[in-house]
Amino acid sequence: MTKFKEHTIWDSQPDYRDWRDDLEEQYPDMTEDERYDCMLDTNAGYLEDERANLNIPLGMPILLIADIGRWDGRYSGYGVIRSGNIRDCLRSDLDDCRWYVDELRDLRCRAAHHDGVNYYLYRVYKDGVTAAQMENLEWKIFCGTATRRDITRLTRRLGDAIAQVYGWT
Numbered sequence: 106m107t108k109f110k111e112h113t114i115w116d117s118q119p120d121y122r123d124w125r126d127d128l129e130e131q132y133p134d135m136t137e138d139e140r141y142d143c144m145l146d147t148n149a150g151y152l153e154d155e156r157a158n159l160n161i162p163l164g165m166p167i168l169l170i171a172d173i174g175r176w177d178g179r180y181s182g183y184g185v186i187r188s189g190n191i192r193d194c195l196r197s198d199l200d201d202c203r204w205y206v207d208e209l210r211d212l213r214c215r216a217a218h219h220d221g222v223n224y225y226l227y228r229v230y231k232d233g234v235t236a237a238q239m240e241n242l243e244w245k246i247f248c249g250t251a252t253r254r255d256i257t258r259l260t261r262r263l264g265d266a267i268a269q270v271y272g273w274t
């Protein structure tokens with residue numbers, strides 16, 4: 106059995122080398138800088154396409170577990186995406202984001218900002234998890250004491266549903 110490899114869903118900083126030939130063919134009169142800007146604009150529009158692709162309601166809230174980089178160090182944090190829809194994970198106020206499914210089939214995001222880099226892990230609560238169990242896990246995350254075991258006991262990965270959309274094996 107081959108190991109599942111990491112797959113990028115969307116990256117705010119695409120590699121211009123991957124776009125160059127097509128852009129030069131489509132826009133021969135543009136300068137390199139203009140083609141680069143065109144690439145960024147086009148790529149930004151693709152984020153909405155990915156949200157449409159991942160319009161997958163899961164029926165339970167999605168837990169966002171954050172490793173936050175700030176000017177004064179790293180901090181644990183969390184958020185809850187109450188809609189339970191995977192598309193709502195692909196939202197950020199930060200300019201430099203990359204969403205991907207890692208080798209463990211977890212949905213993740215790397216989001217850079219002026220103070221550092223945030224790392225996000227998205228997991229959906231398992232069916233039957235109580236509000237008290239959710240609160241307890243969220244408190245552990247906030248305090249920085251949650252273990253991988255705590256997280257996997259009450260949540261499941263999103264990558265399996267995402268892999269089905271894109272045909273990843």
